[in-house]
Amino acid sequence: MAVRIEFQRELQDLHEQIIRMGAAVEQAIGLAVEALINLDTELAQQVIDGDDVIDEMERSIDRKCVRLIALQQPVARDLRDVTANLKLITDLERIADHATDICQAVKTIVKTHYEITIPHDVVVLADMTRRIIRAALDSYVNRNKEQATETIRMDKNIDKLYKQLKRYFVHQIEIDREHVATLIDLLLIAKHFERAGDHAQNVAEWVIYFIEGRHAIYEEEEAAHAKKANRDR
Amino acid sequence: MAVRIEFQRELQDLHEQIIRMGAAVEQAIGLAVEALINLDTELAQQVIDGDDVIDEMERSIDRKCVRLIALQQPVARDLRDVTANLKLITDLERIADHATDICQAVKTIVKTHYEITIPHDVVVLADMTRRIIRAALDSYVNRNKEQATETIRMDKNIDKLYKQLKRYFVHQIEIDREHVATLIDLLLIAKHFERAGDHAQNVAEWVIYFIEGRHAIYEEEEAAHAKKANRDR
Amino acid sequence: MSSRRKFADAVRTAVTWLSTSISVFVLAAIFVFVFSRGWKTLNWEILTSDYHPKNIMANVVDGEPGQFARPDDLPADAVFSERYGFALTDAVDHQKEKQMVLTYIADDSPLTAAVNAASGPTRGDPITITEDVQIQRIDYMSIERGRKSPAGFMGSQQTAAETIERLEADGESLIGFYYQSAGGGMMGSLLATLMLIGLTLAIALPLGVSAAVYLHELAPKNRVTAILRSLIEMLSGVPSIVFGLMGMTLLFSVTALFGITTQSILLGAMTLAVILFPVIIRQTEEALLVVPDGLRMASLSLGSSRTQMIFRVILPNAVPGILTATLLSISRVIGESAALIYTMGVAINDKPEIGRGGTTLAVQIWTVMTGEQPNFELATAISIVILIIVLILNVSVKLVSARLNRKWRT
Amino acid sequence: MQDTTAFLAADPAGNIFEVADLDVYYDKFQALKKVTIDIPANEVTAFIGPSGCGKSTLLRCFNRMNDLIEGCRIDGTIRMEGTDIYDRQTDVVKLRTEVGMVFQAPNPFPMSIFDNVAYGLRCQGIRDMKILRRVVEESLKKAALWEEAKDHLHRNALKLSGGQQQRLCIARAIALEPKVILMDEPTSALDPIATAHIEDLIEDLKKQYTIIIVTHSMSQAARISDKTAFFLLGDLVEVGETSEVFHVPRDTRTEDYISGKFG
Amino acid sequence: MQDTTAFLAADPAGNIFEVADLDVYYDKFQALKKVTIDIPANEVTAFIGPSGCGKSTLLRCFNRMNDLIEGCRIDGTIRMEGTDIYDRQTDVVKLRTEVGMVFQAPNPFPMSIFDNVAYGLRCQGIRDMKILRRVVEESLKKAALWEEAKDHLHRNALKLSGGQQQRLCIARAIALEPKVILMDEPTSALDPIATAHIEDLIEDLKKQYTIIIVTHSMSQAARISDKTAFFLLGDLVEVGETSEVFHVPRDTRTEDYISGKFG
Amino acid sequence: MKTLPIRTSYLRRKKIIDLAARAIFLLAGLIAAAMIVLIFVFVAGRGIQVFLPGYANAQNLGEFLTGMRWRPDLSPPVYSVLFIVINTVITAFGAAVLAFPVSVMTALFIVKVAPKSLRLFFTTVVEILAAIPSVVYGVFAAGSITRLVSGLAAAFGYTTYGGSSMLAVILLLAIMIFPTITSLAIVSIASVDRNLELGSLALGASQMETNFKVVLSAAKSGIFAGLILGLGRAFGEATAVSMVAGNKMFGPTFNLFDTTRTLTTTMLSGLSETAGVDYDIRFSIGVVLMIVILITNLLIRYVKKHIGGVTNE
């Protein structure tokens, strides 16, 4: 017979709220990608307007976490659960912010230069970002360490693609003087996607922290550190 | 007579650790600015190498916060203290990350084009960023709501300056084909400073949350929201 | 531990062992004394017979002498009549008077078939005498004088030997005899004791328990109650002899209302009831005290009235305590002497009545001990009876209070 | 309800008790000082504060158990659904059937489980076994004890474990269909597991009853109550939503107390 | 120390107690089952677990208070600094001067504060008032009671408040300069403020003494202990650094217990 | 709204029954409490009577209180009580001095030292001693203590009146008050908090040190209550004492082997008629006896308060 039913219910509530927030964030990024591809300002504006809702979601979850800690004083798994949530929503919110920024940029692009085709790689990057966010959220929903690790791995590719894109844009700007502003905006958009991917990776790391009780990167970096220290000698 | 001496001591410890981390982050940004102005790759590398230390600091503080919550089960002010810390170090770490990215960019710039003069406004932006970080940390150390509010206000100027700079760079790129890569890097550096400023603002917001028990932006946005809702009708 | 500490410990232990053995020794001494002196005396007879001997005059139906043989197991000090088939022994009774006891009677001795000679409705009723009666006088047809003559104390013969010799020598036939039942019994005191116990409890228990309930459950916790309480407490410090005095002044006037003008069992019972108030109140209160306060709170918070609380929750739980109080009271009644000496008198009454005086077993001991010649035999015999009753009560109290204690465990 | 008097009597804000300017004295000692507090219906209100601050004293005012304490004097008013319970005409015995109470140490009567629960009803003159049986079953079910007890209804209640006994005491109070259940440190004699069960039960009961609970455990107050009132030396220092009180207390004394610092 | 035997005797890992395969029986009932645990010196070790799991039983083994319990039997070994305390040659009285104990309910002797603290010394044959006075003062200072008590050293100890009494009991134990102080739920009879004081004191004492504490309060174990051992039905389920046990317990039963779920 | 079928008629009846029952309980309490007052009033009233001028053969109060002779056989009879009071005090305290240490040690033994198997036995011994009625003690004393005393006296070259003597009284009383003191001591020692004892043991005291230093001092107040009770019994004991006192006609008696006379034996001596000076004077003695007991109680309370060196304030 399980006890502390009330607390279990509250924790359940919290998870649902986070999943809802995750869904909202995912949607925001999804819409941002669409707005970008179709250069749809209306859609972009929709995302921008929606950001407030996500911000409010974050704060509400924040409050809920702190309230749970204050009132229910969880320990062990329960505490890791709450603190991981507390940290992870920052990242979710950040992703949404980046979606907003992307949409802002889309609006600027449309305003300055309507007839541009979005480079294919940006679309790929956007898609990868959407996928990594989805993966991170899935790993959260399923409390699945493998999925989380996979998510972290995905970010590497995003970073690689972004670097590629950056070189591409520098080149493009050098040759296409007309569209400097737009290209720069596109570059910044890519940067935003890359950043969003980073945050998704963070979410996955928090999932691992929740499951394992320690920071995922910790050991890896520890090892890296040790290696470096060795090298430095 | 104060009781729970041990807990008070641990909390004190935590504060000192955060202040140390803050100092390290401030220094990182400071050095990044210097590296940028003098285009000093060695300094830049130093900042990049130092990032690991700051990352480890974040994780250590993270662990300490969670341990404090688990073991000491703080409530009220103490709990706000710990949770605010838990959130705020994410931002501090992010600032340091941006410092690293700036230094990374500095290295690229030096590699591609040595003889550039950094636009004055970038230096101003860098300086403002350094100041806002210092202000945020001061407000944290002094638990001072006025300082924190002031910090938040400072970010407005940074944002404004960044927008100005972006326009400047677009223009510059349009006219200076040779240095596209460098200029784009400079733009991204500016973006990083702007972002760092954003995070400093977040730190200040957490300070206010700690003092007030509610999110600083909350009411403001609430008001904004209400206004918007009115407008929408 | 240092050897000095070990030695000190050993000394301390030895002291406690020694002290305790004193009490065991004393108890053993008392029992040995009482039983060794009283056990011989104690028998069914003495339990059921009266204290005051009864005098009986009888005529023998057929007093012709026969020929009897002295039985072998007759003790040497018994004097045997070969013609009439009985034996007498010299003895001293509980009042230290010389007696001749019929120690043997043959199956067809003339004494076995006798009729009541005293005038009255029972005249002519057959009488069977048994051994151990005290023969005062034997009437016989004297050869010498040719008429009815007495032998024994009422004649001039003072000893069994003289009496038998007289009968053997001079007795043509037996006519009748006069004897005393053994007496020295405790039946009357036993009955008086039982009556006293019943009466005392009937008065003391309801009052005592009610008073305890009042003090513990209802009384406001203020000065007045504290004073009431200490007044009752003081009662237990008053020596019982003073209660005797009180009985004779205060309660005497109460019994006078019932038309009783002498010392009486009722007066004794009322006096004892007062003595027992503190005992019963304390025992009951103790039992009430063990009832956890939570139960009272619980009962009241469930909307019961005080009275409902008392009768449904408190008293049922105090029953073992009240039982203990009862047993202790009985014990006290049985043991009490000084107060009763004043209120019930010292005269042993074989037919006790509520409105008349009498002695309890304890007072009977006092009476027989303070006569001209202390009668240790009877006193110790009664003591044995008292001790046995007291022991039984003691064990019962233990069983009851063990139950009381068990109840609140877990 | 359109009737104005009824409207005035009924509490507009959904408070079942309204305490105004309550002073309680034990002889000369003032245990509560000008306490004014509203107790909302169908919520859990927790009283916290250091030992001797008057929590239990206030609790006992609600069913007038203080009447039983010598020298206890009360000033001010306590209204239950609009009527002053310290009025001369108030039937104290009836009040106590409407305001049940559960004590610190489980105190079942030394009778069978059934008789325990039926006790209050019998005191009200209800003898009908059909009714008794129905109410006992319902009450035990509400107190989450039915499953464990249904096969031993006639076993002595003292055989139950501490936690079960406490639930029995709750069932006993529920049997009278009270509006309010007062609990004075109901779990301080229990181990953590039994405590967790009682807390779950309280969570469940608050849908139907108003619950006022005194507790020494701040974390318990935090966990289970909707409102928390903090007392200090007879003063009501602060009362508010529990989440507020434990997150952003308004008074520094509350702050210090709940975070374990003092003075 | 170069002496090898001394080196062997002294514990390499800094453990003051080493319990190996300890079984404790009360008549037929086995209260502890093959318990193996090391108690590190100069740290606070907390024993937690549900009622009846054997915490107190194990605690009482360390100063052999179990010897006083009828029918209590012990198998296995407990070494204190390398020597078996259940050896025949062990002087129990001496052991108890080295392993002090503080009980659940404060139990000062009905004597003056001074005599309470001096009691243990006097039992050891120390009569010199100069020494006694010095030790009493030091002990009271260490127990953070000196300031409150120094002006009433000859007042009856029963006049102190519960928390002060408990600190007095700690001072009393300290006076004998023990190596270990055992505490069996030392604050469960105290209010939160007094509890906080005792906890601070424990924090302070652990620099000089090894402390083993049994507690029902998981949050207390979390707050003050360095190591936590969790018992269940006579089994030692888990022992480890407190921060680990409360953050990442290895056993799900520990997890369930400390987070208040069960079964 | 309540669904319970509660009848108001029942509730009204409940209230009336409640009030009536309470009145009855109160009455019982008042009666019990009034008795002691009535005793004083009535006994003292009758006791004072003999000194009042209207009384036939009225006695002189001063002589009654200060004289050293009790001669009801003279004419006019002489009744004076001072030497009897002195004798009473000597015998009672003598008995207490003998019994008290033995009692306390025995109680300690029974509760703390005796092996568990013997504990019940010894407890029972004390309980039986307590339950034995005083007349039985009297018979025992008259039959055996007196013999012991006369043997002892012979050894010291004294003669006694068949063993009836002050020493016999003291021994008898010591035996009689022993169980009283012991049982109270047992109760108070047994109720000493086990935790105190464990506390002492945990401080490295041995079991015996604990018993003497901690247990006894914690049980102090109960033990003294026992002493008071025992002394009360010694003062008030009548029947048993009068079987061995010998009732000396003058005094006071300081020789252990000489006969003595106590207040209670005087009250029981020559009890024949129930009227006249010789009877009424017993009430005066009763008053004296109660005053003596009262003074003794106050005295012991005072001593107890100032024993042990720990101020309770």
Ligand SMILES: Nc1ncnc2c1ncn2[C@@H]1O[C@H](COP(=O)(O)OP(=O)(O)OP(=O)(O)O)[C@@H](O)[C@H]1O
């Ligand atoms: N019956 C009483 N007589 C006299 N004073 C009392 C009585 N009951 C309580 N007090 C005093 O009133 C004050 C408040 O007592 P109360 O029992 O309400 O405190 P509390 O907050 O419930 O404390 P705790 O947490 O210890 O139960 C205390 O100082 C107490 O000493």
Ligand SMILES: Nc1ncnc2c1ncn2[C@@H]1O[C@H](COP(=O)(O)OP(=O)(O)OP(=O)(O)O)[C@@H](O)[C@H]1O
């Ligand atoms: N003296 C005893 N005789 C018999 N059984 C005992 C005795 N003391 C304890 N036990 C049993 O041994 C088991 C362990 O008892 P112990 O007192 O060590 O538990 P605990 O964990 O300290 O519990 P708590 O938290 O209730 O103090 C329990 O089941 C208890 O019933």
Ligand SMILES: [Mg+2]
């Ligand atoms: Mg209370």
Ligand SMILES: [Mg+2]
């Ligand atoms: Mg225990």
Ligand SMILES: O=P([O-])([O-])[O-]
């Ligand atoms: O969202 P970031 O500012 O951390 O890139």
